[in-house]
Amino acid sequence: MRRHGWSLLLGLSLGALTVWSLLDTGLSLPALLGAEGRRQMALFVQRLFPPDLSPALLRQVGQRALETLAVSFLGTLLAVGLAAGLLGGATRTLVQGAAFAEAVPRGKLRRLGQALAYGSARALLTLFRAVPELIWALLFILVVGLGPFAGVLALGVHTAGVLGRLFAEVLENVDRRPCEALQALGASRLQVFLYGMLPQALPELLSFALYRWEVNIRAAAILGFVGAGGLGQQLFVALNLFLHQQLLTLIAATLGLVILVDACSALLRRLLV
Amino acid sequence: MFVLEGVGKTFANGFVALRDLHLRIAPGERVALLGPSGAGKTTLLRLLNATLRPTAGRLTIAGLDSRHLHGKRLRQVRRTIGTIYQQYNLVPRLRVVHNVLAGHLGRWSGWRAALSLLHPLQLDTAVAALQHVGLADRLWQRTDQLSGGEQQRVAIARVLVQDPAVILADEPVASLDPGLAEGIVRLLVDLAVQRQKTLVVSLHHVPLARAYFPRLLALQQGRLVYDGPPQGLSAAAWQALFAEAPLPAAAERAHVRPVTAFPL
Structure with missing residues (x-):
């Protein structure tokens, strides 16, 4: 009966949230599908054609697409590095060391130090991922100037927050029995990590990193809107200057890039995981 | 090699796995540990290889009090004890x-x-x-x-x-089919004899224990109920020991991998 009550409450809350959201966002079907809306859509699609395929533009788009690819790849790589650097603090089992069986009784100070290391590593990761890539990009543009470098830093920091937490949770949930066996034969904490935890976790870690690369190629295409390089910068210009025929070429390039990275990621996953 | 004086182990969840164990195992001895599931065999072995610490009494490993082992010293002691698991x-x-x-x-x-x-x-x-x-x-x-x-x-x-001084084995043949079991036990015993190592093996299989070990220990509900040569207890007495309803072994098996899903 109690379960029933909770379900009812949950259902009502969801309903209330939906109604409030609808009212608050000024959602209006007539605006989208009414005569005026339909006319605007048709006009927009019409203006996209024919796409601009002049060699000069194609060369420029190709360059920008490669830049976007590089930003997404380096950003993900930087994220993996940052996340790995914080793992020692963010993984509970690694912080506590002897946690594979039971914590060795130790001084209050030591326990406080561990709690502090774990808490601050986790807090840092939360900060990294709570701030969106675009905000990080704006901040890094202030530091390193306009261009793809700011994009790499922005993607790296935000993604490190996401991957750091996922990596830590994968490592905390590996089978502990092989780790306990290694600890019992005299292995140090680092050795238990290298021989026990990492081999078990590696497929999942790689899988998460590849997935985030797929996410980051889309994010990298947007980063140009705030001046952090890549296809986005040109998309932004084309949109604002009503260069609709260039727009179609750019959208097609973005689509092609996303499909390419998804395919690469799938291939790597099959080879490595 | 091992000296236990009134050793007890109570887990954090209140489960009493071992109580008041008095026991001495000399270097080079071969000992079989018997008892029904949940009797505390695994816990005892995890105390002996310094994975767990006793919550009562005193355990010394090669003359060192296990309560005072930390860091480097603890690793050095663990290095001299090899463990084989089920x-x-x-x-x-x-x-x-x-x-x-x-x-x-x-x-x-x-x-x-x-x-x-x-x-x-x-x-x-x-x-x-x-x-x-x-x-x-x-x-x-x-x-x-x-x-x-x-x-x-x-x-x-x-x-x-x-190459440890002691080999501990926790039900090393329980997951194998019976044809392989004797071969593994003989491998361990030969190893201990040839290289003069202390051997402590927990077993479910009484005939194997009687055939290969000069000293048997029997645990029941966390208490030591027999310590002596195989001849000291009749086959019927062993039967009675194992007939005891097995206790829940939840605390002993608590370190099994949890199943979790990851949000993407």
Whole structure:
């Protein structure tokens, strides 16, 4: 009966949230599908054609697409590095060391130090991922100037927050029995990590990193809107200057890039995981 | 080698696994540990290999009080004790060679350990150990491709590389089919005799224990109920010991992998 009550409450809350959201966002079907809306859509699609395929533009788009690819790849790589650097603090089992069986009784100070290391590593990761890539990009543009470098830093920091937490949770949930066996034969904490935890976790870690690369190629295409390089910068210009025929070429390039990275990621996953 | 004076173990959840154990195991002794599931055999072995600490009484390992072992000293003591588990407890995704060379970890630095994963070091020791257990041709195979019996022999090869003074084995044959069981027990006993190692093995199988071990210990509900030669108790008495309804073994098996889903 109690379960029933909770379900009812949950259902009502969801309903209330939906109604409030609808009212608050000024959602209006007539605006989208009414005569005026339909006319605007048709006009927009019409203006996209024919796409601009002049060699000069194609060369420029190709360059920008490669830049976007590089930003997404380096950003993900930087994220993996940052996340790995914080793992020692963010993984509970690694912080506590002897946690594979039971914590060795130790001084209050030591326990406080561990709690502090774990808490601050986790807090840092939360900060990294709570701030969106675009905000990080704006901040890094202030530091390193306009261009793809700011994009790499922005993607790296935000993604490190996401991957750091996922990596830590994968490592905390590996089978502990092989780790306990290694600890019992005299292995140090680092050795238990290298021989026990990492081999078990590696497929999942790689899988998460590849997935985030797929996410980051889309994010990298947007980063140009705030001046952090890549296809986005040109998309932004084309949109604002009503260069609709260039727009179609750019959208097609973005689509092609996303499909390419998804395919690469799938291939790597099959080879490595 | 081991001296237990009134040793007890109560887990954090209140489960009393062992109570008031008085016991002495001399270097070079061969001891079989018997008792129904939940009697405390696994807990006792995890106390002896310094994975757990007693919550009551005093346990000394090679003359050192286990309560005062920390950090480097603790690692040094653990290095001298090799353990074999019911579920082998090897790392399934590693190649056999790395699981066997893991026996060196107590002596290796972190750097050597990391390097060895890329380019196996002291390879001859792994080859010799695998030859001893009859698996020399499996050196480069992934461990999870091996059968249960083969994995248990890889675990024994790891102990050979570790070269400890004591070998502990927790139900080493319980997961194997009976035809393989005697071969594994004989391998362990021969090893202990040839290399003068202390051997403590927990077993479910009373005839095997009686055949291969001069000293038997029987646990029941966390208490030591027999300590002596196999002749000291009749077959009927052993039957009665195991007829006791098994206790819930929840606390002993509490370290089983939890199942979790990851949000993307």
